Amino acid sequence: MSAMISISGLQKSYKNEQVLNDVNLTLSAGQILGLVGPNGAGKTTCLQALLGLISYDGNIDVLGYNPRKNREKMLADVAYIADVAVLPKWIKVSQALTYMQGVHPNFNRQKAEAFLAKTNIPATAKVKTLSKGMVTQLHLALILAVDAKILILDEPTLGLDILTRRQFYTHLLEDFYDKDKCIIVTTHQIEEIEHILTDVAFIREGKIVLNQSVDDIRIRFKLVAVDNEHFELAKTYNPLFTTSMMGITSMLFDNAAPEVLATLGKVSSPTLADIFVGVMTQETHL
Amino acid sequence: MNNSQVITSFRKEIWEFKKTLFWVPLIIAIFIIAAPLLKWILMEDDQSSEWLGIITNVDNLANVEGFTRIFLTAIMGMFVPFIMVSLIIQLYYFTTCLFDERRDLSVYFWRSLPVSDVLSVGVKLITGALVVPTIFMLAATCVVFFFLLFALIACLVLSLGYGVSLWGLWGSADIISNLTSIWLTLLPYALWMFPVFAWLMLASMFASKAPFLWAILPIVAILLIESYVVEYLHLDGGLLLHTLREYFAFGQGLISNEVTDIQQPRFMLFLALSSKISGVATLIGIGLMYITYWLRVNKSHV
Numbered sequence: 401m402s403a404m405i406s407i408s409g410l411q412k413s414y415k416n417e418q419v420l421n422d423v424n425l426t427l428s429a430g431q432i433l434g435l436v437g438p439n440g441a442g443k444t445t446c447l448q449a450l451l452g453l454i455s456y457d458g459n460i461d462v463l464g465y466n467p468r469k470n471r472e473k474m475l476a477d478v479a480y481i482a483d484v485a486v487l488p489k490w491i492k493v494s495q496a497l498t499y500m501q502g503v504h505p506n507f508n509r510q511k512a513e514a515f516l517a518k519t520n521i522p523a524t525a526k527v528k529t530l531s532k533g534m535v536t537q538l539h540l541a542l543i544l545a546v547d548a549k550i551l552i553l554d555e556p557t558l559g560l561d562i563l564t565r566r567q568f569y570t571h572l573l574e575d576f577y578d579k580d581k582c583i584i585v586t587t588h589q590i591e592e593i594e595h596i597l598t599d600v601a602f603i604r605e606g607k608i609v610l611n612q613s614v615d616d617i618r619i620r621f622k623l624v625a626v627d628n629e630h631f632e633l634a635k636t637y638n639p640l641f642t643t644s645m646m647g648i649t650s651m652l653f654d655n656a657a658p659e660v661l662a663t664l665g666k667v668s669s670p671t672l673a674d675i676f677v678g679v680m681t682q683e684t685h686l
Numbered sequence: 687m688n689n690s691q692v693i694t695s696f697r698k699e700i701w702e703f704k705k706t707l708f709w710v711p712l713i714i715a716i717f718i719i720a721a722p723l724l725k726w727i728l729m730e731d732d733q734s735s736e737w738l739g740i741i742t743n744v745d746n747l748a749n750v751e752g753f754t755r756i757f758l759t760a761i762m763g764m765f766v767p768f769i770m771v772s773l774i775i776q777l778y779y780f781t782t783c784l785f786d787e788r789r790d791l792s793v794y795f796w797r798s799l800p801v802s803d804v805l806s807v808g809v810k811l812i813t814g815a816l817v818v819p820t821i822f823m824l825a826a827t828c829v830v831f832f833f834l835l836f837a838l839i840a841c842l843v844l845s846l847g848y849g850v851s852l853w854g855l856w857g858s859a860d861i862i863s864n865l866t867s868i869w870l871t872l873l874p875y876a877l878w879m880f881p882v883f884a885w886l887m888l889a890s891m892f893a894s895k896a897p898f899l900w901a902i903l904p905i906v907a908i909l910l911i912e913s914y915v916v917e918y919l920h921l922d923g924g925l926l927l928h929t930l931r932e933y934f935a936f937g938q939g940l941i942s943n944e945v946t947d948i949q950q951p952r953f954m955l956f957l958a959l960s961s962k963i964s965g966v967a968t969l970i971g972i973g974l975m976y977i978t979y980w981l982r983v984n985k986s987h988v
Contacts, residue, residue, distance in 0.1 A: 453797060453987045472800045480798035488702070488792035495701050502694025503801050539795075 403428050403461075404550055404582050405450065410458035412445055412606075419445045420456070421606040429549075430579040432596055435586045436676055437603035443586040446603065447554050450584075451480055463549060476505050479548035481556045487539055489528035493521055500542050512545035515575065533564040540568060544575045551576060553585040557592075565592055572596070594672045602679050610679055614672070621678070622653050622661050623670035630664045637664075641678030652678040691801060695809040696817065699783075706775055707818065711825030714767055718829050757859045758867075762955075764833070765826045765868055772822035776879075779814045780886035784982065785897040793986050807887075807979050815876040815883050823872065827865060834861065867953055874959035881967045884974035891981045933967060 403426045410423035420442045427433055437443050449456040452467030452474065460467050465474035487496065493516070500507045516523070519537050527535055536557070543551070551572075557565040573596060577583060587593055600617060602610040612620070626634045626649045635642075637660065639651035652670055653661060661667045670678075700707060729737075784807075787793040796806065844850040876883075889901035912924040936958070 448987050451798070455984060472802045475798065475800040482791075482794035482798060486791045486794040488787070488795065489790055490702055492701075495698075499694055499698055500799070502697070503691045503799055505800070 404463055405584070406459070406461040407446075407450065408459045410446065410449060410456055410460065412442075412449060412454065412456045419606050420449070423458070423603075423606070423608055425601060425608065425611065427550075427582050427584065427599075429582055431598050432577070432583045432585070433599045433601060434590060434593055434597040434672070435584055435601050435603060436590050436672075437586075438680060441603045442606040443603055444554055445606075447480075447552055447584065447586065451475070451478065451552065477548055478550045478552065479543045479546045480552045480554075481539055481543055482554050487527045487535055490526065492524060492526050493538060494523040496527075496538065496542060497523075500545070504546060506547040507542075508545045508547065512541045515541040515544060515571075533560055536560055536564060536568060540571055544571065549581055551581065551583045553583065553587075555586055555588070557587065557589065562592075565589065569593060569596055590676055591671060591673045597672070600672060602676060604680060610675075617672070617675060618669050620655055621670050621675045622656060622658070623668050623674055624651050624653060624661050624665045625649070625668070626651050626665040634664045637661075640682050641674070654678075691805060692809070695801065695805055696813060699809060699813040699817070703779060703818075706778075707821050710771060710775060711768060711822050714771060714822075715825050715829050718764060718767065719832055757861075758864050761830055761864055761868060764829050765823065768822040768826040768829075769819065772819045775822070776814050776818050776883070777886060779818055780883050781890050781897045781901055783810045783814065784887060784890040784978070785893055788891075788986065797986060803979060803983050807975070807982055811883065811887065811975065814887075815880065816872065819872060819875070823869060827869075830865065867956060871956050871959050874956060874963060877968065878959055878962040881971035881974065884971040884978065888974045888978045888981075891978045891985075933962070933964065936962070 405425065405427040407423055407425040410420050411418070412420040423442075423446060425433075435443050435446065445454065448454045450460060450462065450467060452469075452471035455468065462474050463477055467474055491499070497509055497512055500512070501509045516538070519534065519541075521530065521534050521538055527538070530538065540556075553572075557568050560568070569592065572583070585593060585597075594614075597614050599613050600610070601608050610617075621640075624634065624639075628649070631649060634651050637653060637656055640654050641652040643650050651664075652674060658667065787796060797803075841852050841856075844852060886897075886901050890897045893900040909924070909927055912926050915921070916924045
């Protein structure tokens with residue numbers, strides 16, 4: 401399967417600070433990649449480079465386009481939600497629909513109107529009169545009505561309540577995603593999107609420290625509730641992360657033999673959040 | 687870039703400034719119409735008779751050229767308040783058009799769509815330089831047509847009620863050509879002011895706060911430094927101050943000097959404005975526009 405997005409040797413620095421350092425990523429149709437990292441890790445910068453919004457060093461290929469040189473053509477097939485707050489406050493819902501219809505060759509107004517009909521957003525309302533959740537729904541309606549091949553979401557649910565967040569991802573899967581498209585999403589609430597991701601990339605200090613399919617990650621990492629008598633032995637297998645809660649010590653292991661782990665205690669599959677914490681807090685890169 | 691994108695981009699600019707571009711010319715129009723009408727309604731009988739006498743005076747009616755000039759002056763008088771306010775709105779538009787979208791972060795939304803930065807910046811320039819004054823001049827033209835309608839009714843009343851025929855004056859008023867001559871000034875006016883507009887757009891794009899101050903303060907600072915240097919070195923005068931004074935000077939002398947051999951007074955303003963256009967200033971304007979474009983492409987998301 402040919403790659404829809406290919407990033408190799410991506411570098412970006414602001415003044416003397418290296419924000420992205422040799423980032424390599426490849427994404428094909430059907431993949432939903434979660435780009436996860438702490439604040440300031442370089443997630444947004446990576447997405448902005450991918451969209452041709454900032455200058456960079458390295459190679460990026462999106463659907464055969466160079467984002468810096470062919471940004472407008474590329475954006476006909478790439479939809480982007482930067483942040484829920486970026487819709488202009490003065491615009492009316494109907495004007496936003498008219499604008500999208502006028503400038504976007506792949507925008508389907510009927511689809512957006514059908515989506516909005518399921519909400520309580522009036523067409524005559526201005527964005528500044530809508531709640532944050534409603535603005536998100538409007539933005540999502542505009543973006544999901546675009547027949548795009550790639551969807552890029554940068555912290556799309558930041559600041560929203562849990563109901564709106566779940567609604568957002570439900571619509572994303574039901575109304576946008578199919579096997580011919582791919583999605584990149586950055587978020588802090590990794591546990592909420594864990595079930596929709598096919599792949600995960602962890603980014604730390606501008607470097608991709610882990611990039612694998614979720615299925616492979618689940619095989620690779622194991623969480624063990626270590627028995628007290630095996631605690632010292634377990635430490636010798638270099639756990640990525642150790643935590644003690646209510647008398648139970650849990651250790652996260654990377655690529656450890658399953659039969660060995662079984663002797664240490666109860667083995668389970670960790671959540672992506674567990675793995676994220678483990679990877680981000682370890683001293684050396686994977 | 688296609689026609690639909692261009693038209694929609696202009697519509698977006700109009701939507702954003704809809705209140706200003708609709709209500710301000712409307713209020714001026716209402717004021718200009720209401721003020722003389724109110725005066726006419728409150729006019730005493732003897733004053734009305736005096737006016738009727740002036741209008742129906744055979745000598746006055748014979749002075750066709752004088753009437754044409756009066757008509758042209760009256761039209762220009764109606765346009766002046768609109769153009770003055772339009773200039774203020776233009777300055778406001780240019781200092782906010784690129785700043786506001788960065789302040790409310792909507793630039794992230796606009797630039798996530800397949801619209802080129804050339805189109806976005808170009809549409810903003812044309813909107814501020816031509817569309818805004820066009821809206822105000824349209825409002826002024828509507829006011830002129832309102833008064834013409836009023837004059838038509840007055841002619842009918844005088845003709846049927848008093849037996850005074852003023853229909854001959856309609857032909858000598860050159861209504862269409864006078865209005866056309868005023869509308870023709872729009873393009874030289876925009877070209878003359880182009881460097882100013884480009885500078886304001888640059889300030890709007892560059893400033894992280896208070897774009898108007900960014901537009902004014904550098905000029906003031908340079909002028910102050912220049913005046914200090916001039917005084918210290920006992921020079922004749924500052925180059926920048928002289929250049930700015932020369933470029934923006936728009937007095938009676940300019941009009942009379944430039945149009946001495948022109949028979950038609952209606953082209954005076956057009957020729958005077960055309961004479962103010964400078965190749966160097968236009969090139970500076972183009973340079974400023976390029977920097978504005980470059981900043982939008984490279985620094986919008988920093």
